[in-house]
Amino acid sequence: MTDQQRLQKATRNMFFFTGGEFIGTIGAQIYLFGISFFVLTLTGSASSFALTILCSMVPRIILAPIAGHVLDRLPRKQVVIVSHALMTVMMLSVFFYTMFFGLNLPVIYITAALLAAFSTFAGLGLTASISNFVDEARIQRAISLTQSSTSLAAILGPVLGGLMYGFLSIEAFFLIHALAYATALICEINIDFSLYKRQSTDDPGQKDEPLIASLKAGASYVKEHRVLLPIMLVALWVNFFFMGSVVGLPYITIEVLGATSDQFGLIEAMFGVGTLVLSIYISTRKDFKKPIRTMRFGMLSIGLLFAMLALPLIIPMGSPGFIIFYMILGFAFGGTMMIINTPILVLMQKTTPEHYRGRVFGLLEMVASGISPIGLVLFGFLYDVASPSLIILITAVLLAAVTVIGLRPSKVDDEVAADEILEENAVATQAQ
Numbered sequence: 001m002t003d004q005q006r007l008q009k010a011t012r013n014m015f016f017f018t019g020g021e022f023i024g025t026i027g028a029q030i031y032l033f034g035i036s037f038f039v040l041t042l043t044g045s046a047s048s049f050a051l052t053i054l055c056s057m058v059p060r061i062i063l064a065p066i067a068g069h070v071l072d073r074l075p076r077k078q079v080v081i082v083s084h085a086l087m088t089v090m091m092l093s094v095f096f097y098t099m100f101f102g103l104n105l106p107v108i109y110i111t112a113a114l115l116a117a118f119s120t121f122a123g124l125g126l127t128a129s130i131s132n133f134v135d136e137a138r139i140q141r142a143i144s145l146t147q148s149s150t151s152l153a154a155i156l157g158p159v160l161g162g163l164m165y166g167f168l169s170i171e172a173f174f175l176i177h178a179l180a181y182a183t184a185l186i187c188e189i190n191i192d193f194s195l196y197k198r199q200s201t202d203d204p205g206q207k208d209e210p211l212i213a214s215l216k217a218g219a220s221y222v223k224e225h226r227v228l229l230p231i232m233l234v235a236l237w238v239n240f241f242f243m244g245s246v247v248g249l250p251y252i253t254i255e256v257l258g259a260t261s262d263q264f265g266l267i268e269a270m271f272g273v274g275t276l277v278l279s280i281y282i283s284t285r286k287d288f289k290k291p292i293r294t295m296r297f298g299m300l301s302i303g304l305l306f307a308m309l310a311l312p313l314i315i316p317m318g319s320p321g322f323i324i325f326y327m328i329l330g331f332a333f334g335g336t337m338m339i340i341n342t343p344i345l346v347l348m349q350k351t352t353p354e355h356y357r358g359r360v361f362g363l364l365e366m367v368a369s370g371i372s373p374i375g376l377v378l379f380g381f382l383y384d385v386a387s388p389s390l391i392i393l394i395t396a397v398l399l400a401a402v403t404v405i406g407l408r409p410s411k412v413d414d415e416v417a418a419d420e421i422l423e424e425n426a427v428a429t430q431a432q
Helices: 002-042 045-069 074-101 105-127 136-165 170-189 203-210 209-226 227-256 261-284 291-308 318-351 354-385 388-406 413-429
Strands: none
Touching: 002 170, 045 209, 045 291, 045 354, 045 388, 074 105, 074 170, 105 227, 105 354, 136 170, 136 261, 136 318, 136 354, 170 209, 170 261, 203 227, 209 227, 209 354, 227 291, 227 354, 227 388, 261 318, 261 413, 291 318, 291 388, 318 354
């Protein structure tokens, strides 16, 4: 196969990858909207709704490292296809079960847990394989386009779900979800996962390595890596402190400032719009020349934006004023998260060897998912007992401090990152 043919096939891979992610995400968002309303209508209980979310979170936290181990041992395309096929079959099974026997809470909880389990394997498998089916020069574009499509789906999904909920039964939401997964499955079947796959340099005996030993090896690799460890630690703390805005923004806008649910919906929508706009922009530009500096700038910007959440609490703005202010802030938050996430993912793709990539991404998923419930519980408690503006300002300072200390130039810089990329490319070339 010539280089030109490989580039054409990489473009085709990117089309199916982005399309599959968009369709799968919009189906999931429509389903999430429908099932959320159904649970709240059926029970009238916030705790029942929270339990549904918990069933979607816990399997990811537990299974992410195991999925990473499996993805480094088995062909990733097979894992992704089997996972999505199981998700499709499961949603069809729930559809038929509901048609004949009706829907109840245990079925919803079990479905949420199984979907989370299967999607962990499918999502990590796709993420860990991007550099295998897209040429290195377009890894950043592939990541940005995927985030663009999922952001658009996240915006459109609730809108479509709201329109459909009024005149379709809950069974229709299961069927739509199943059809979306089936379409995503067809897209993934058409992706060549080995187009740019580099020859692994690991010991063949590692394929039979026990699970615990394999996970320890992956953790040791991250611990000794000059770039991945500091980035992962900073990302952990940023994700933890960011939960302060996830809890604080609805509390401040609705409970403290008296915004309506529609107004809060507009504010939340701007997060998705900001993510969409910036991801499209990043997909059209060249790779970040200084990814560490870009991440550092993005994380410091998040700290500043976080501090600005307290401004309407300090300076009265009136109803239209604080809504517009928070909409602009939401747009900036969404865009800035793209400035942070894209360089992180591109660096991880380029610096992580093939035989460690599943475990590294699995570890990142476990860390990010595991810290979120802790942050949600802690900040939920703090907002009930302390001044919201004080919590926001202290958290903003801590966010900035974590970034300055964790990503200080003496610890990690762009020259170190460039050396790691060159080293990984040299190792891969020798293996080939």
